Amino acid sequence: MPAREQEIFDQKIEEEVRIEPKDWMPDEYRKMLIRQMSQHAHSEIVGMLPEGNWITRAPSLRRKATLIAKVQDEAGHGLYLYSATETLGVTRDETITQLHSGKAKYSSIFNYPTLTWADIGAIGWLVDGAAIMNQVPLCRASYGPYARAMIRICKEESFHQRQGFEILLTLSRGNDAQKAMCQDAINRWWWPSLMMFGPNDEASPNSLRSMQWKIKRFSNDELRQKFVDVCVDQVKTLEMQLPDPKIQWNEITGHYDFGEINWEEFYEVLKGNGPCNYERLEARKKAHADGVWVREAAAAYAEKKRYLSNTVMNGIKIA
């Protein structure tokens, strides 16, 4: 092991100096980043699918325009993160192939279906809310390109959460059927959103390493607790309930206690047995395959233009 390089690297981490692409870094650090960042990119891309489902059925032009803008943002976020991942020496094709082959994971939350319009609200409020909770500390991640991508993403993400909450707020002030739809969406998305923070700390061996390297700044359970505390207050504005009878203020900890997460469900969805795992991957693969001719045509057109401009420059007349 190159001791001197390791020392410089450790010192940079210690002193909060960002690691940049061409700097020496331990293989394990590089691997951990590639895994986390590519999974993050995949999540943005697959995350477009459940919401895309409702673009054509949004209840007003205003809702349709904002939903399109949100989904377009997710595509952009995927691109920032794929680019940042590539700075670690892995190609775009490798990461996309890993997604399509099932080798790489993406956030399990996107394997749940969007059954009603209220789900678009619940995704914005809860799923994007949980994502923001996770992502804000990543703006200080020790790897420069990741941190920079996260800053851009976090700036854009807060509109997503607010538009979601507004959808739920509107439904919650509506008629009985609309109120019921709102509550039902919250019921279905609450627990999967809590799972987004990952396994409990004692079941998450990678977390500690990631925190030592200052990629992550808070543990899964710390972030989850923060999220619960925030949501318990926010749900009051909706005059709705979180589907957990065990939620209760704890004077001693200064936080809300909450019930046990169904980890069996979490691991089943992770393994590929969630309600929409198959459908999501198939949609991704189909989109990629259907786009082949576009990519090839664009490349051929660029090639032709290059050829034409070269021949003109060489003084050859084109018939």
Place this chain on the structure above:
Amino acid sequence: MESKSHNENWPLWEVFIRPRQGLDHKHAGSLYAADAQMAVENARDVYTRRNEGISIWVVESKFIHASNPSESDSFFDPANDKVYRHPSFYDLPDELKNI
């Protein structure tokens, strides 16, 4: 599945954006595109969805040459012992004004 990959055919481009009149173009990120026009249009969609720019430059990444980070100590060393390049190096009396 196709055999050709898009980024074997499409070059990588670095994107630079001028946020406002009067400011420099600043590196924003990178993307793949078949040609310069597509790179500029995609850069607009990826990096300026919220009026972050009024001008975009793109350059193929292969044309960027960089200093070597592992040699940065010696490379930037010549500036280290030249504090006299800074105005605070010079000892002047406090009563001296407008200098």
